[in-house]
Amino acid sequence: MKAGQRTVTGKEPTWKTAMSTVPVSPLTPVELRVVDYLLQGMTPREIAAELKRSISTAHRHLRTLRFKVHCPTRCSLPALVHRLLTAHQATAPNTDAPVPDLTQREVEVLHALTEETRPFGLVTVAGLSPAETASALDTLIGKTGAATATHLVVLAHSWKLLPAQQDHATRSGASL
Template sequence: MTTTAPVKPLPPAQKRIAEHLVQGLSNNEIATKEHLSLDTVSSHIRGMRQSLHCPPRASRPVLVHTLLLHRQVTTPQFPPQRPTFQPSEVEQLLLKAIAEHSAPADIARAAKIAPSDVKARTQDLVRAAGVIDSTRLMSLGHALGFLGVFDC
């Protein structure tokens, strides 16, 4: 049986970057807000993936899910006037698959859908949730309690 080293709190600089990630900001937007170079932002994100035991190429939704899961940052608040998002069982399966997998084929397998349907079904789920992308979908999924424990 293999065990993973415990996740340690992120250093302050990485935590600041992580807070922007869960808000859905791009690397360019983070660099501008924090007055950093793009290389520095990318370096912090690589460091986060390593600290959180995520694969080096883990998708942004996987990274955001892991940050929130390990309580490295606070779950973002969403306006109370937003439409109620109640994903069906099938949508919850896709939500969890996006949170846990980076490759479309792996998402398809976990969500029990055809690989050719991953992109369209993800876009439908993002629209239904009223968010702009799958990264913000992870934040909303945590805010509403739809995402739980997983192994990165």
């Protein structure tokens, strides 16, 4: 498959890359704090407030994290958190919440959320219209008790619903 070609088969990756073969740069103590805040489901604005820094500083830290785990510049926060967890730069916290009984379609939407770094890609991979995708994601968030899509990814890792390792065909929105 050439870079930039798309497939719309539920199992085939949208973009072929070898993200797991590229080493990840170590994170600084401040970046580790930002990762902890992300795992709590915080937004960039909330992270800035916790760090007592400007929103642009929080965005700079997120940009650096994306670079270090080889995410595209505008990678979504759920995809970034998934990359951080699969690159072993963070550990999903334990949860007392029971593992929900998800349908195959809900699992596919969950995987698309973590693997596709661009909103249009999520719609394409999920095979749903934008409105259907938003509705499916809202339903999934409600069913799992997650506060946000990023929190959903953290919970899914805690429940072992998502792989602990990056696969060689991670959807990234960018090719190396």
